[in-house]
Amino acid sequence: MSLADPALAAGDTPVDADELARARARRRERVLRWLLPSVTVALMIVLWDRIVAWNEIPHYILPGPGLVAQTLVKDAPILLPALGVTLQITLMALAVAVVGGVGLAVLFSLSRWAEMCFYPFAVILQVTPVVSIAPLIFIYVDNRLAGLLLCAWIVAFFPILSNTTLGLNSTDHNLRDLYRIYGATRWQRLRYLQIPTALPYFLGGLRIAGGLSLIGAVVAEYVAGTGGIGSGLAFRILEAGYRLNIPRMFAALALIALTGVVIFAVLSLITHLMLHKWHESAIKREN
Amino acid sequence: MVVTWRKPKPLGERAKLLEMAAVDKAFAGGTLALQDMNLTVNEGDFISLLGPSGCGKSTALRLIAGLMHPTRGQIRWEGGEAEIGVVFQEPTLMPWATVEQNVYLPFRLKGQSFVQVRDDIHLVLKLVGLEKFAKAYPRELSGGMKMRVSIARAMVTRPRLILMDEPFAALDEITRHKLNKDLLELKEKIASTVIFVTHSVFESVFLSDRIVVMAARPGRVSTELTVDAPYPRGEAFRTSADYAALCRTASDALHAAMGETA
Incomplete structure (x- = not known):
């Protein structure tokens, strides 16, 4: 429905804690959606690098x-x-x-x-x-x-x-x-x-x-x-x-x-x- | 499009528009959807087809629309072509097109350019109270507003007959009342003829000047009632003693029609 309470549309209306928590969760998710996969990929690359270095794997088997x-x-x-x-x-x-x-x-x-x-x-x-x-x-x-x-x-x-x-x-x-x-x-x-x-x-x-x-x-x-x-x-x-x-x-x-x-x-x-x-x-x- | 507030002629003096004569419709499965249906539609009529589900109301509408052919009997148009506008139970809008493009559809299919008919489109949108929403997409509208677009699309070509198949059945009561009232005004303004399928006694009494009560299995006309109340009708009519009495009469007729099968 396109009907909206004009009082709610205005910014000065107090919003309950539940609604605030939901808004925070939404913001958090927006950031995490990019951050989490980037960090995971970066970690995997670091892990790959360390495995190669620690085990001294020759580059013709697995390059870092x-x-x-x-x-x-x-x-x-x-x-x-x-x-x-x-x-x-x-x-x-x-x-x-x-x-x-x-x-x-x-x-x-x-x-x-x-x-x-x-x-x-x-x-x-x-x-x-x-x-x-x-x-x-x-x-x-x-x-x-x-x-x-x-x-x-x-x-x-x-x-x-x-x-x-x-x-x-x-x-x-x-x-x-x-x-x-x-x-x-x-x-x-x-x-x-x-x-x-x-x-x-x-x-x-x-x-x-x-x-x-x-x-x-x-x-x-x-x-x-x-x-x-x-x-x-x-x-x-x-x-x-x-x-x-x-x-x-x-x-x-x-x-x-x-x-x-x-x-x-x-x-x-x-x-x-x-x-x-x-x-x-x-x-x-x-x- | 010229907007005229034309009073329809009294019931007895109207010119014949369409006649269903002894129409049977049987489906391939063996169901007899309509048996010996006779109906004369006159110019300016607001006819409600009232009956329980399975009484062939929608089949009658589809026959008139030319989407099916009768098994026996005839459907005759008096003079001129069969110009029809249709409103279904769902708004049936194209979600990818704006409101004005949806209303433009009947013209587009006739090969007319948008510029040619823009004024007609905007006028009819004004009549249904959506002139500000011409560029909106259907998903941005409420259920009642979508139905208004659907009605605007059916009326924009000023057809001689508008067929409506339970158009307000899925809407809430407040919206339905408002749309009932607005529909009557619109119908007067564009001076058209309406056949309105419904299973609501109240709606049929409020809207129509003729109520055709139908019985089921096989679908047929049980009785016809005349609603002798002047237009325009508004909230005053809905709360009047006349309205209550008419509703009782229609309700009795409907129960009698349903009793015939029991």
């Missing part, structure tokens, strides 16, 4: 965090271009997954027959591990970039397809009746009713797909092996492994993890920006 950081800086001329390659494949795969996933979902919602015919294929592609399909793909697809993209796409498109399909079919039945009464065309129903309804579902799928397209890109690179041209982070990890350059393996791994986190954060931000005005998931309640 300091050495990994040094390697990250020292090997930047090798690692950053590799990151660029992996990122390029990831983002292109995500873009193709969005286009393909949404396109298929719209097609399925326009034609239930198409859905019945082709949905099984989407499920089969999804449940078959990409590592087992990838070698075949690299036999049939000459272009290495296209092969990598295809692998990453296979992994990433399904959550977008399944979520968007669910969203497009989740329209309010009364609104559907209303559109019929006003003689809406199929296109109008899709444009003004189904797509806005599906938006939160799509964005949920997009956040999953963002992480998956990175996984797909990395896995595909492993399978594709040393192509020479345009080698990504996964290739650098393999290569460093052969040379027992364990610190560089860790550095590359750290870059991949960081990339995943950044992709998730950016997609979460996009979700928030698109939904915060109206969707329940983005609304903060006062009581």
